Amino acid sequence: MTSAGIVISELTVGYGGPPVLDQVGLRVRPGGTTAVLGPSGSGKTTLLRALAGFVRPTGGRIEVDGKVLTSGQTMIAPERRGIGYVRQDGALFPHLDVTGNVLFGLPRAERRRATQVAPLLELVGLSPDLARRRPDQLSGGQQQRVALARALAREPAVVLLDEPFSSLDTALRAATREATLTALAERGATTILVTHDQAEALSFADQVAVMFDGKFVQIGSPADVYGSPATPQVGSFLGDTMLLPGQGAGPIVDCELGTLTLAEPATGDVLVMIRPEQLVLEEPSTALTARVVSVAYHGPDAIVRLSLSNSTSRLVARVPGHRVPQPDDLVGLAVPHAVLAFPSHRRPADGTEGAPTGPDWRNGRVGTASAGSDS
Known part of the structure; x- marks a missing residue:
């Protein structure tokens, strides 16, 4: 053939x-x-x-x-x-x-x-x-x-x-x-x-x-x-993601998880995309500490849901099955690898929701000339 x-x-x-x-x-x-x-x-x-x-x-x-x-x-x-x-x-x-x-x-x-x-x-x-x-x-x-x-x-x-x-x-x-x-x-x-x-x-x-x-x-x-998904929609469709508001400053971004390294430069208001496997659990002696809300055990790995103090964000981490914390444990958080950032859409003045759902959401990642091609 x-x-x-x-x-x-x-x-x-x-x-x-x-x-x-x-x-x-x-x-x-x-x-x-x-x-x-x-x-x-x-x-x-x-x-x-x-x-x-x-x-x-x-x-x-x-x-x-x-x-x-x-x-x-x-x-x-x-x-x-x-x-x-x-x-x-x-x-x-x-x-x-x-x-x-x-x-x-x-x-x-x-x-x-x-x-x-x-x-x-x-x-x-x-x-x-x-x-x-x-x-x-x-x-x-x-x-x-x-x-x-x-x-x-x-x-x-x-x-x-x-x-x-x-x-x-x-x-x-x-x-x-x-x-x-x-x-x-x-x-x-x-x-x-x-x-x-x-x-x-x-x-x-x-x-x-x-x-x-x-x-x-x-x-x-x-x-x-x-x-390297072209848009938040693509990223979320391909797997679990967390989108956190942040402030880009060139090669770094500040968000609720601290100062993180960006895979591509960004400036101004952004949405930081983090996948559960990028969020690493450490001893609670680190600067950022979270409480374990729940654990879903799958054998080879487990999904751990976390909450940060003084924050409404709920975080999700994927950890090896032999390193599973217990509910209510305090754990340290780290994001050791570079993350992606997308343009942020602020809430409009009239108070309506400004979530990125329209065509502008597909304009590509910060630092990318264009979105994923149609061809």
Whole structure:
């Protein structure tokens, strides 16, 4: 199989009302894996359907391996695009066994070659002994792997995954995701995964594209979008955050946690973003002391909720499971690594809430020229 790069330019899709996708742009390198992450209703599945040829865009361009699939009057039929599609429910045919389901997408002349089913099942981590079972005799994870084997049977250059693991329990989801990644890498397929699961997106892909309201607000490596989110909204969506008011002074910022180092310079009123793993608990002899409000123990780690004296802020720290304090303990706090700061929005004079929820909130981090690109 030859890997194919994907180039999406100014793609707009609507269903008679406001656009679901609004001039979206995305590039996926040949053989790369991109996770499209966003809340429900943000346009993620519509993007996949447009790529697969199931919906006609109202504007924009889609290219795969340099071939124009959608542009103006050009609209290549789904079956001629060389794209495999795995839906959330797997969509297996209940009256066909595993062999019949895997071979269903092939031309009729090739469906009789049942000998090719065993290698495909092994590729997705299934035993060939399952070839004669029907879908209702398989677990949820097995059904999803059969659906992937069916998508790979035609040797597509591109595979689209529409939340294929969301219905599985935690352990089964991890195993199925790992088997899927291995199979896709073995075939060298270029892959786009749609998900609203942050951990899944960060662990599955080499590129993450964060979508809100039909637009990409940030595209980058998993480490970049998590560690350097373009906006507070992106940061909060990708994981727990604390946003504290502060006063920037170049490379440092003063806030309720003291004077902290900034990852990028800032001046004036800012919101300081701190993730729970950045907040370190120490002996209460340090300058900043907090009281433990509650502890949620998870085994490998624990979430500790804290309160500062003379402050309404509630802080959250993630600590190793073997270093868990008890409720009402006094602990010292430190933030040893650089933090991010975003422009602050003061409360308006009329007393209405001035929380950063409008378009200005997406103007990027302090010290950043612009927000995350839509392309």
